[in-house]
Every structure is written in C-alpha cells, then in structure tokens.
Amino acid sequence: MGTPIALDVRYEQRPASDILGNGSDVLAVFEFGRSPLDAVDPRHVPVALPQISEKAVVEVWRAAGPVESGKLKHINFVRGLDLSMGHIALNLAEFPGIREASYVAYRELQDFLGRSPHHWPLKIWNYIPGINEGEGDQECYREFCVGRAKALAEAYGDQPPMPAATAIGADAAEPALQVYFLAGALPGLNVENPRQVNAWQYPRQYSPRSPLFSRGTIMQVEQSRQFLISGTASVVGHETHHDNARDQVIESVRNVNSLLAEGKRLLGGDQPSLGDSGVLRVYVRTPEDLPSIRATLGEIIPDEMPRVYLHGDICRSDLLTEVDGIVNCP
Numbered sequence: 001m002g003t004p005i006a007l008d009v010r011y012e013q014r015p016a017s018d019i020l021g022n023g024s025d026v027l028a029v030f031e032f033g034r035s036p037l038d039a040v041d042p043r044h045v046p047v048a049l050p051q052i053s054e055k056a057v058v059e060v061w062r063a064a065g066p067v068e069s070g071k072l073k074h075i076n077f078v079r080g081l082d083l084s085m086g087h088i089a090l091n092l093a094e095f096p097g098i099r100e101a102s103y104v105a106y107r108e109l110q111d112f113l114g115r116s117p118h119h120w121p122l123k124i125w126n127y128i129p130g131i132n133e134g135e136g137d138q139e140c141y142r143e144f145c146v147g148r149a150k151a152l153a154e155a156y157g158d159q160p161p162m163p164a165a166t167a168i169g170a171d172a173a174e175p176a177l178q179v180y181f182l183a184g185a186l187p188g189l190n191v192e193n194p195r196q197v198n199a200w201q202y203p204r205q206y207s208p209r210s211p212l213f214s215r216g217t218i219m220q221v222e223q224s225r226q227f228l229i230s231g232t233a234s235v236v237g238h239e240t241h242h243d244n245a246r247d248q249v250i251e252s253v254r255n256v257n258s259l260l261a262e263g264k265r266l267l268g269g270d271q272p273s274l275g276d277s278g279v280l281r282v283y284v285r286t287p288e289d290l291p292s293i294r295a296t297l298g299e300i301i302p303d304e305m306p307r308v309y310l311h312g313d314i315c316r317s318d319l320l321t322e323v324d325g326i327v328n329c330p
C-alpha cells in the first residue's frame, strides 16, 4: 500500500443521511439533483445538477479529523486536520443579478479563508443557474466572471490566488448560485496546460473580465499528492474545437492528459494517469449525448476510475461536455 491520501473521494450508493449519521471523518456528502438551498447540515452539499447515469450515488469526501463544522455568514464549513471544505448558496432572488451574487460569494469566501487555519483555496466549484442566458456581455457566465474578478481584485489586487476551478450551469429555474471549495494550510501548485491559453489570458471576446483559475492544482499534504483537475473542455488554444460530443470528450481527455504530463514535468515522480486512482465527473449538456460520451470514455479511460455523469450546461454555448476530477498521484 502507498501512503494514505489526504482527501478520500468515493461515489457511494447510500442515502446521504446514512453517511452524515455515522462518519466522524466526513468532510462532505454531495447529493445530486437537489437545490443547494436544501442543505440540512454543513457537511451536506446538495448540488442542483441531476445525475443522469443510472445507480444514483452520492459523492463522499473524507479526510483526517478531528472534523468540526460551523457557519460564517452564508458559508457552511467543515474543518478537518489538514483540509477544509466550505459551501455557499445565494438565493438569486435577493440580488439584482448574478454579477452581484458572485461578488458577494467571493467576498465571503475571501473573508472565510482569511480567518481559517486553512488559508489557501485549492479548488473552487461554481454552479450557475442559466449560465448561457443573456446576450453578449450580459450572458450569465460573463456576469459571473465580472463579479468574481471584482471581489478577487479587492481582496488581492492583481495577483489573486488562482486555484483550479469548475464553472457549470444549472437549470435556469434553480434559485441559487452555488460555490463550494476545498482549502488547505499550504498553497497548492498550480499547473497550466501547454495546449491551452491560460484562462486568465483569454482574449476579450469571451468575457469583459477573464476567468480566474488555473487548469489544475496539485495538493500536497505530507506524502500525499493529488491532482485537482479544473473543468476541462474541448478548448485548444483559446478556441472551442469540434461540434459533436464524441470528439469533444476525446479532446477534453487529451487536455487532461497533457496537464498531467505538465505536472510530472514540473514536479518529477511518477505521472499519475486517468484510470489509476481518483474520480471523474462528466458534465453533459444534452442528455441524448450520454450514450456516446459514456461509450467514448469507456474506450479511453480504464473502468477502475469511477465516474459520474451530471446534466449541466457548459460555460460556452458551443461546448457540449466537460470533465473534472481528482487524480491521486502514485
């Protein structure tokens, strides 16, 4: 057996309440297809995106304890020995728009991190109702980017930490913007993908303010190394490639493999590979594409890597699928 990994992530076919009732080392239980406003416990993270693969699962995060939980303004948090998880759900009806809500979410996130023993964001997930609604710069995703950039600029100036991230669209009828994160006592190592333009350097055409994230963050806790993979789509350079789900998912996996190779180049050691150990989340815009996406991934990623398929929109309307996940380094 290798060294223990700091964050143990599994998909389990049990009700969330079972797990919340037991595990003293549980940092989070993600339940798919429920509004984030329904959280019953700081460790309970309902996610609006429905699971579209059969065999409903919850995603469970476990880490070394003691684990304690609490609330700071809108943030529910759970703190383990080395890592913290926090989540925030803002009812959009209480804000003029998504820009203001994302600004508040990120302000609260910075406040929280400043008071936490785990100062460093390692990965941030953003689920945005109606992400592709609105024209041009009024598109929800772009407004979200503007609010995020404003909050980060106020807290950090022009050198904000840019951990890995995912930004996916929930149904437009979902009432809440959700942001959740993993944070640690030490910063992670951010890795960029040589096949892709760095997101914060995207040209103006994609958003008035660039998305602020790195393509992946390597989290190290003692001997444990885990690659937190950002939402990865069929973007090469800065442009969308392919107009069908099969080719897009192949390109996305090519991007993830390129990122893993870049991590190995920077850090040395053995290169982790998709299929070794870890989990994959696959976001699917159109459920009709599920069979083709699933079959394609089945051909290129060994079955040993558990994966879950979620129905969600991708931040550019020409993107049909995106993957993210956690890959444990050997």
Ligand code: 3EB
Binding pocket: 126, 165, 166, 167, 199, 211, 212, 213, 230, 231, 232, 233, 235, 315, 316
């Ligand atoms: C892309 O490559 C896809 O705005 O936080 C992926 C991951 C994407 C994170 C974000 C956006 C974000 O540009 C979009």
